[in-house]
Amino acid sequence: MATRQIVALSGGGFLMEPGNPRLDNHLLELLGSTRRRVCFIPTASGDSADFIVRFYQAYPASRCQPSHLPLFVRGKEELRARLLEQDAVFVGPGNTLNMLALWRLHGLDAVLREAWEQGVMLCGMSAGAMCWFEGGLTDSLGSLAPFRNGLGLLPGTLCPHYDSEPERRPAYQRFISEGLSGGLAADDGVGFHFIGTQLTHTFSSREKAQAWRVERTEAGVREQSLPVTLLQ
Numbered sequence: 001m002a003t004r005q006i007v008a009l010s011g012g013g014f015l016m017e018p019g020n021p022r023l024d025n026h027l028l029e030l031l032g033s034t035r036r037r038v039c040f041i042p043t044a045s046g047d048s049a050d051f052i053v054r055f056y057q058a059y060p061a062s063r064c065q066p067s068h069l070p071l072f073v074r075g076k077e078e079l080r081a082r083l084l085e086q087d088a089v090f091v092g093p094g095n096t097l098n099m100l101a102l103w104r105l106h107g108l109d110a111v112l113r114e115a116w117e118q119g120v121m122l123c124g125m126s127a128g129a130m131c132w133f134e135g136g137l138t139d140s141l142g143s144l145a146p147f148r149n150g151l152g153l154l155p156g157t158l159c160p161h162y163d164s165e166p167e168r169r170p171a172y173q174r175f176i177s178e179g180l181s182g183g184l185a186a187d188d189g190v191g192f193h194f195i196g197t198q199l200t201h202t203f204s205s206r207e208k209a210q211a212w213r214v215e216r217t218e219a220g221v222r223e224q225s226l227p228v229t230l231l232q
Contacts, residue, residue, distance in 0.1 A: 002119030004196050005030070006153065008129035010160035011188030012205050014058030015051060015093060015125065022205035022231040023191060024058050027088065027123055030193070036064040037087045043102055044094025044127040047072045051092050059090075071102055080111045088121040091128030097140035097147060099127055109151055116153055126160050129192075133158045134181060137172050144168065146175040154197055156183030159214070163187035172214060173221045182215035190228060203229045 007030065013023040028036060040055040042048055047070040059066040069082060083089060089112065091099075103109045116122050122132060130136035135148040137159045144167060146157075159172040162185045169185070176182050184192060184199075189206035192199055202211050211226040 002117065004116050004119065005121040006116070006132050006194040007121065007123040007191055008132060008154075008158060008184075008194070009123070009125040009191045010129065010162070010186035010211075011093075011126055011164065012190075013125055014054050016188065017205060018054070018058075020205050021058065023189070026191070026203065026205075026231050027090070028059075028063060031064075031087050031121065033087065037085065038064045038066050038090060039083065039086045039088070040066070040068040040090050040092065041071075041128075042068060042092045042094075043071050044096060044099040045092055046094070048092075048094075055090070055092075071106055071108070074106070079106065079108055080114070083111050083115045083120065084118060086115070086120050088123055089115065091122075091124030091131060093124075093126035093128055095140045096127040096130055096136070096138045100131060100149060100151075112151065113153060122153070129160060130158045133183060136160075136183070137168060137175065144171045146180045148180070154194060156181050158183050158192075159185040161188055162212070163209070173223075176214060176216050177221050182213070182221075184211065184226075185214050185223075186211040201229065202226050203231050205231055 042051045045051050052068050133150045133154045134152045135150050136157045138147050187209040189209040190204045190211045193201040212223045214223050
């Protein structure tokens with residue numbers, strides 16, 4: 001039976017830390033093989049050409065077999081066949097709600113679930129991390145708001161950028177107190193590695209970056225600090 005894996009990054013990597021390759025190196029190490037096929041999906045940024053160029057710079061052909069999958073200018077390529085042949089899919093940051101809507105229009109939501117079930121490692125940063133959960137905290141509508149229509153491969157919610165956007169922490173706690181499902185929160189540079197739906201490892205490219213499990217209790221919203229391994 002294929003091992004289902006998801007790596008959810010709060011922030012960092014080739015789009016936020018071009019001088020710090022620890023997160024990207026770690027993703028490639030998790031794949032193991034020297035012929036690692038990695039497909040970048042930049043839907044959330046509107047298929048940003050700049051993001052695509054930076055992906056190929058961080059994932060060169062000397063280290064893997066990189067490719068990208070645009071949706072705004074859709075070719076005749078069959079999405080399912082393309083994604084099922086990958087070792088990993090990396091989803092970029094941007095507008096979470098627009099991305100999810102377009103994925104569903106193209107049937108990519110179902111394809112990504114099938115890919116995960118067949119052992120393709122799903123990765124992503126910010127919007128590309130929240131999408132795997134039931135929901136999270138997004139600014140896709142202009143201000144921070146909860147959303148509950150993620151792909152639901154992982155239970156609960158995710159809140160990225162806990163340290164770099166000061167309004168996120170109180171907003172996430174407030175929405176959880178009002179009924180949003182609890183979940184995980186993390187500073188930029190932090191990544192969560194899931195095997196199946198179980199969190200197995202929390203790591204970071206930055207010293208002092210932290211991660212939490214945030215839950216609603218009878219006494220109020222509680223943050224529980226998680227151990228974080230600094231990547232070398």
